[in-house]
Amino acid sequence: MKRLLFVHTALAVLCLFADVARCDQVTGDRFVDPSAAIDRYLAESWRQASIEPSARSGDAEFCRRVWLDLAGVAPPVWRLRTFLADPAPDKRDRLIDSLLESTRFANHMADRWNAFLLPAETAEQNRQNAAELQTWLRQQFLKNTPYDHLVGRFLTAGGKSDRGPAIFYTSRNLEPVKLAAATSRLFLGVQLECAQCHDHPYARWTQDDFWSFAAFFAQLRLSDSDMRGGGQAIEDRSGTEVLFPESDRVMSPRYPGASSPPEADPTDFRRRQLTIWLASRNNPYFARAAANRVWAHLFGRGIVDPVDAMDSSHPPSHPELLQFLADYLVEQRFDLRALYRVVANSDAYQRSSETRDATRPPADSFAAMNIKTLSASQYFDSLRQNVLMGGQNAGGTQMARTEFLRRMDAADADSTDFPHGVVQVLGMMNGPEMLAATAEQQSGLIASMDAPFFDDADRIEMLFLACLSRPPTDDERHQFLAYLNEETQQSAASRLSDLTWILLNTAECFVCP
Numbered sequence: 001m002k003r004l005l006f007v008h009t010a011l012a013v014l015c016l017f018a019d020v021a022r023c024d025q026v027t028g029d030r031f032v033d034p035s036a037a038i039d040r041y042l043a044e045s046w047r048q049a050s051i052e053p054s055a056r057s058g059d060a061e062f063c064r065r066v067w068l069d070l071a072g073v074a075p076p077v078w079r080l081r082t083f084l085a086d087p088a089p090d091k092r093d094r095l096i097d098s099l100l101e102s103t104r105f106a107n108h109m110a111d112r113w114n115a116f117l118l119p120a121e122t123a124e125q126n127r128q129n130a131a132e133l134q135t136w137l138r139q140q141f142l143k144n145t146p147y148d149h150l151v152g153r154f155l156t157a158g159g160k161s162d163r164g165p166a167i168f169y170t171s172r173n174l175e176p177v178k179l180a181a182a183t184s185r186l187f188l189g190v191q192l193e194c195a196q197c198h199d200h201p202y203a204r205w206t207q208d209d210f211w212s213f214a215a216f217f218a219q220l221r222l223s224d225s226d227m228r229g230g231g232q233a234i235e236d237r238s239g240t241e242v243l244f245p246e247s248d249r250v251m252s253p254r255y256p257g258a259s260s261p262p263e264a265d266p267t268d269f270r271r272r273q274l275t276i277w278l279a280s281r282n283n284p285y286f287a288r289a290a291a292n293r294v295w296a297h298l299f300g301r302g303i304v305d306p307v308d309a310m311d312s313s314h315p316p317s318h319p320e321l322l323q324f325l326a327d328y329l330v331e332q333r334f335d336l337r338a339l340y341r342v343v344a345n346s347d348a349y350q351r352s353s354e355t356r357d358a359t360r361p362p363a364d365s366f367a368a369m370n371i372k373t374l375s376a377s378q379y380f381d382s383l384r385q386n387v388l389m390g391g392q393n394a395g396g397t398q399m400a401r402t403e404f405l406r407r408m409d410a411a412d413a414d415s416t417d418f419p420h421g422v423v424q425v426l427g428m429m430n431g432p433e434m435l436a437a438t439a440e441q442q443s444g445l446i447a448s449m450d451a452p453f454f455d456d457a458d459r460i461e462m463l464f465l466a467c468l469s470r471p472p473t474d475d476e477r478h479q480f481l482a483y484l485n486e487e488t489q490q491s492a493a494s495r496l497s498d499l500t501w502i503l504l505n506t507a508e509c510f511v512c513p
Helices: 002-024 034-049 059-071 077-085 091-100 103-117 120-125 127-142 147-155 164-170 176-188 207-217 270-278 286-299 319-331 336-344 376-388 398-408 422-430 432-438 444-448 456-468 474-484 492-504
Strands: 220-224 232-236
Touching: 034 319, 034 336, 059 077, 059 091, 059 103, 059 336, 077 456, 091 103, 091 336, 103 127, 103 176, 127 164, 147 164, 147 270, 147 286, 164 232, 176 207, 176 286, 207 270, 286 319, 286 336, 319 336, 376 398, 376 432, 376 444, 376 456, 376 492, 398 432, 432 492, 444 456, 444 492, 456 474, 456 492, 474 492
Parallel strands: none
Antiparallel strands: 220 232
C-alpha cells in the first residue's frame, strides 16, 4: 500500500509539472538567438562603463576551458590535436554539443550536485549513501531530466531512506530547520536561515518567513519499511508542527515572500505543495537561482554572487540578463543542457582570460573570462587520463580518487580563488598521485614517449598538450630542449620525469582559463 501511494504521488507531481510548464511557457522573438542576446546585454553594460572586453580566446584556451567546464576533465591529447587541426568554422559549436550529450557531462554534473546536496560531513561519515546519490544523479543527467522535475523528486522523495534523493533528507536527520535552510539556499538562492534567530539584518526575511518555510518539512517521519529488503522509509504524517522559538505558536507553512499560507488540501502533503510552487511563475526565485548557478559554473562567479545570496544586499550585476536567462530556462521547460548550450556558445564565454592591457576589468563585468581553480576531481581525473594513462600502480582506482578528494576538496565549488591551504598544496606536489605521474616506471605518458618515432621536440609538445592543454611557446620549447640535450649522467626518461613534474606544478596546471 505504501509503495502504491508513493508511485501515485510521484505520477501526480510529474503531471502537475507538465501542466505548469505548459501554462508558464514564455514565447516571443527574444529567444530566436539567445546566445547573441546574452552578448547584447553585456555589450551594453560595457559601453556604459567604458570597458573594453578581451579578445576571443584561442582554440587551445577554449578547448581546455570547455572540456573542464562541461566534462570535468582536461581534453585528451588526441581530441585536443584533432580540434586544433580542424579548420571548420563551426567546430566550437560541435564540440559544445558533443560534450553536453556525453557521459562525461552527466558524471561531472553528478559530481557537482552531489557536493552541493550533501553536507561535507555527511559525505565523509557515510560514503555509501553519497555513492547512492551520485549514481542516481548521474542517471538523471544522462536522461536530461528537466531541472524542475529533478528538484521535485528531491523534495517529494519517499521510500527507502538510504536511496537516491531520499538521502537529501536523511543527511539532515529530517530536521525542518536544516531542510528549510538547505532548500532555500540550493533551490531558491536565498539564505533564509539568517532569519532563524532574528530578522535578517540586511535582507527582507523575517523570523516568521523562516519558521513558516520550515513548517513545510514538519511532518516528515522515518518508519519501518514494508519494501523488499526492509530498512526505514520516509513518510509524511500529520499531527506534528513547527513552533515559533520560545513560544507555543504553531507556524503554518508559507512560501517565502507570500503574505498568507497556501490553500490547504487535506488529501495533499506539504512537500508536494512546495514542489508545485517551485515550478510556478508565481515563484520569483527558482528559475533565477538555477540560471545564476549555471552562469556561476561557467564564468566562475554568478550574476548574483554568492549564488545563494539573492537579496537586496547582493544585487545582480546584470539584472536584465539574469531575468532573460531565467525566462529562457522556463521557455525550454527547465532543460539545463539547453541553457548550458546557449551560454557556452556566447561570445562572452568564449572570450580570453587574458586582457588587452594590464588593467583587468572587474570580475562581475564578465568582459574577460574569470580564471577558475580546478576542483580536486578535475585535477585528479585530468592527471589520471593524460599523464598516468593507466600506468602500472598509477593509483587510478576509485578508492584512490575518493581518498584524493577527501584530502583536497574545498567547500566552495564555484570559487575563483585558489581554495587549498599550504598543507594541501604540498601534499599534492609530493603525494602518491604526483609521484606516480612523474615516476619513470609508473607514468604512462613518460613510457609512451620512449617510442622511436618521437624526437625531443615531439616529446616536449606532448608534455605541454598533456599537462597544460596547449603547445609550448618558442621560448618554452627552447628551454626544454636545452635541458633534454644537456651532457649529464641522468637518463632521458629521468629528465622527462623532471619536466613533467615542473609542468604539473605550475599555476597554469591548476586552473581553467
